[in-house]
Amino acid sequence: MTRSDALRALFDPGSVAIVGASDDERKYGNWIAVQALTMDRPVHLVNRRGTPVLGRPTYRSLAELPAPAELVVVAVPAGGFEETVTDALAAGTRAIVGISAGFAELGPEGRARQAALVERVRAAGAVLLGPNCLGVFDSTSGLRLASNPLPAGDVALISQSGNLALELSALLEPSGLGFSRFASLGNQADLSLAELVRACVAHDGTRVIAVYAEDFGDGRGFARAAAEATAAGKPVVVLTVGAGQAAARSASSHTGALTSAMSAVDAACVAAGVERVATPREMAHLIAGLRPMRSPRGRAVAVLADGGGHASIAGEVAEAAGLAVPEFSPSLADAVKAELTPSAGTANPVDLAGAGEQDITSFSRVLRLLVKEPAVDQVLMTGYFGGYGEYGPEMAEREIEVAADITRLAQEAGMPVVAHTMRPDSRAARVLRAGGVPTFAAVEDAAGVLARLARRAERPPPYVPDIPPARHRVDGDGYWETRDLLTAAGVPFPAARRVATRKEALAAAAEIGRPVVLKALGLLHKSDAGGVALGLRDPAGLAAAFDAMHARLDAPGYVVETMARLDHGVELIAGVTRDPRFGPVAMVGLGGVFTEVLRDVAFGLAPLRPADAERLLRGLRGAPLLTGARGRTPVDLAAVARVVAAVSEVAAAHPEIAELEVNPVLALPDGALALDARCVLAPPNHDTH
Template identity: 35%
Template sequence: MGTLNELFDPDRVAVVGATAREGAVGRAVTSNLLADFDGETVPVNPNYDEVLGTPCVDAVDEAEADVAVIVVPPSIVLDAIEACGEAGVRNVVVITAGFGETGEDGADRERRLAELADEYELNLVGPNSLGIMSTPSGMNATFGPENALPGGLSFMSQSGAFVTAVLDWANDNGVGFKDVVSLGNKAVLDETDFVDHWGDDEDTDVIIGYLEGIEDGREFIETARETAAETPIVAVKSGRTSAGARAASSHTGTLAGSEKAYEAGLDQAGVIRAESVDELFDAAGILGSQPLPETDSVAIVTNAGGPGVMATDAVGDAGLELASFTGETTAALRESMPEEANVHNPVDVIGDADVDRFREALETVIADDNVGAALVLAAPTATLEFDELGEAVRETVADTDAPVAACLMGGDRTREPKRKLQAAGIPCYFDPARGIESLATLAEYRDIREREYADPMSFDVDRERAREVLATVRDREDNRLGVEAMELLDAYGIATPAGEIVDSPERASEVAAEIDGDVVMKIVSPDILHKSDIGGVAVGVADADVADTYEDLITRARNYQPDATILGVQVQEMVDLEDGVETIVGMNRDPQFGPLVMFGLGGIFVEVMEDTAFRVAPVSEPEAREMTEEIQSAPLLRGARGRDPVDLDAVIETIGRLSQLVTDFPAILELDINPLVALPDADGDANAAAVDVRLTVDPEELDLEGPDADPERPHTEEPHQ
């Protein structure tokens, strides 16, 4: 595939399957192109001499087109694609449905479609697409009812119906677009391709999208990060619930990944996530029209006490803060405002304020260096004309570099002032919370642009030793490994307590004698995952009791599950839990994003508390550090109620080593280190110890290397013991 410039800016567009028949998609597409397209529209249909008054050709090779729009029945789409490839048409939009979304036969047809596109190096949109638009040339190659207004938004959607609904709403509200794409089934071109293209497009101010799934999460993260450094990306991701994910799959054939993976992946990609259509266009509107704030401090100027309080609450809810005015600002406000006015933030110019008082207050607060952004909030009164207020706001904003949003609370009298404000690039709302949320979006994007992305953490490890441990599943009926795989962690330098898995009471006693102090003993069985629930764990076992405890653990396991595979008993050094914090480090392999690394509060409460943070691997040091700060129980790590803080660097290193392990070995489907005991800093000691582990391995993937695995990387570092 080549550049997408010609896809959006063609000189000639062929409609393969054009027809004059009323109600036909081929007629709608042809009619839309003939109505506004600056270039030439060429109908292709051997059954017509002309379509809608335009000469028709028999085959696509006669059209000499830059773009071909395919609207023929699904049974002959592949022939049409092949004809396009042979004719040298490099850009194809397949509107026809009946592919991956319809079942096995359709999926086979879609695979062949992708193969043909690859063979002929086609930029192919769809199938099952509404089509595409590009307003600079007036190109409306869709079967939607109307064209888009021109503007700076480029919009992609995995739902064609969402496109038509949005365009109908946008036309009523004066919202314009540069390009519009209905992604369809994404057999070839997907969201990553369009993010990449629009990131280089000087006429695209903001990229927005409705997504039901992402084809290649890792590639999307890398591409979006680069794009978001210059062009904001805002997306609604549906299918957040399990029911929603199933609906998304049946709707477009997309295999939706887990919500946690999308939440982490979109954040790491620098994508601003909207939860509704209102949020999507609120964010897009302000990002495309207002400067970014230097600080998170917001000033509110209002004539309405109650709405002012609502806006103040919204500031805290949005993660912003009320600006603290300088003494000069407060003095200036006190001098120009009535005695009854509140000259502190939020500034209440009181109900009898006219436009001049509003203007004076706004100009004063926005000149304060402590103010990063401002909200003008007005309710209708007999002394205030909204038309005049709108003009005053426009004039004031023209002379400032700080972002300003307006909130005009009213009905008919606000419509024209609101239109003029938005035409001037000043977003205007009825609800104060929406105004504050929009200002928060600017702060969020500022932070995204200021991010410094670090390389993933990388360590010298013993990959061959790790591979040998993973390969043991080939000799088992079960593909799950437990504490018998502790050597896997050792191979990747993850500290584990001293110990051994034994198969006799005599050997248990010998191992315990080599360990200082009492020991922990655990049943080892792939069939018994929750060992503590059946009494399969003994803590603080003295040397004299080790042999009897061995027999007792084996008996309990046999009584609990007679057919369970018992591999033995682990005899392990005790880790001091009094001074430590039980955490969990884990991974689940997501279908779209790959390894999703988890960190959180561990032990027996992990599933109850669900206090966890996630990142898509491979993870950098700053990302791992953020994970330790995000969880609600972070104060426990930093030292709470007189406890010593744990060695966070050791925890962060463990997260990095696990991230490298699961990236290197795609065969690892899921893995939990629980608990990972985080201990206070002690020179010379391992301050994060992996006490227990369980994982699931896909034997068929064992010979595959992850994308970051380097076969030349030296394996010289001695792992922690």
């Protein structure tokens, strides 16, 4: 039996057994049995007492079944779970849904029991969903093994929360949306988030994949699966809280202090083309906007309103969301004006100024002009459309006809058209939604979805980097060893010499040229400890600095380094930390001593390609400093990007490195120079992925 066969049995089994079926309405064994008995497939109820449940005969054990069940739902106390799984595997069961709790979530002993159980399941060629999960559902196969009824549709939901499935279903239903599949992750003991995403990519009935995850498990694997979904035209929308935070630790670098678990999630989402949202409501709205699968050419939005107030508000909300509301060309404005009354606004936003009541077809006539205009990328309708039917039966029918015309125009144009309406539950609003025009009760939600679609269209194709094979182990984490490691990878540093005495320091300065910097070795934060002396221009100054530093710190060694001219460049930071779920995560940002104050940083999964690094640099708030703001000479962004990419490659290829940082990287008009570096090695026997 292949893994794909077992997954098919999870979502479309020939027969089902529910172990722990109950008449007690407080138990999962009752809730799932109630749903299961509505299915059109053999369902066997198993209860150790053998008494009828829900008016149906039961079996005392799986061994009593007339034929093996392809899928077994286990809803018994944890003490009986393993025995039930053993019986199911012995009977030839292909898929097991573990409702029972009491395993990895309880600590080391529970994790060991769970691991042993999974080993037996996999050895038998079966799959396990959970344990500690809430069931499974597939509307395309008629499988209903969740605690509550769910609406059918084409959205797959993979979730660690059953309540979220219920809330999301309530939020999607007004838009006529529902679930193709629902799988409760539970402990992800066997079936992982990544594997379930891939199963939904291969599922013909799924168009959008929604994920609620608190622990991503193999985060890098999830990102790869999500990238496959994006490439297949199935958008992935993720809601997460905490993002599987690692145990609290004290970061030893600026990079470590600024990188959070959510930074790693965001980096993975960008790499995979995933949309991350903050609330179930935002998730539902974005799903509604993604389903028509119309990508805008750009951020230019035409606003079509039937009142001045709505026109003004929609225009401001759209711009606040990052969209553009450009003034129409004279030819387009004249064409719009020809369709409306003299009092109408025609420059963008368009204000019908009461034309809807006089002739409701003005909506579709103007929209026809807007969607054909090359300078318009998206259209936002806002106002009372959907409510005109309240003026009488004739107007109601005309509004429905116009709503149908609007959907046809949107489909033919292939551009995003969304509507905000004061009457989201009206017949006309339902016609819009059914025809692929997402409809919202709040204009900010409509504008937010358009902004999301615009940003999504601007992204490069998904790319999730592979972690390179591990290279020779780094044993030293001092500045000189780190400098050597990075220099070998192509990261340029100023000329330098390692010294131990004042005499050696003076000789080194004479050799490499003054002014120089003197740095003490053996200190993680050299500047904070007084282990750096800058701008030493003559032998006397260097000698005095060496003597004072040595007397104060008694460092194991020192470095004399050529002093770079900071006034010719921009100080940046490049670093990498290692996330327990997503692996190495790279960071770039404005650097120097104020890195943590400015907090102008961006993240990506390491190793970065130079193009990825340049994209992160251009996305910084301070990017104008790099590209020539206020008459500055632009820096060599390509050279900086190569440095950032090389740093990320080194860290990714050395799993023993927990944190690696170059700060500052001096971005110059004719190149880039690393001025300091630090490395933090993971503790021995630490799981570094």
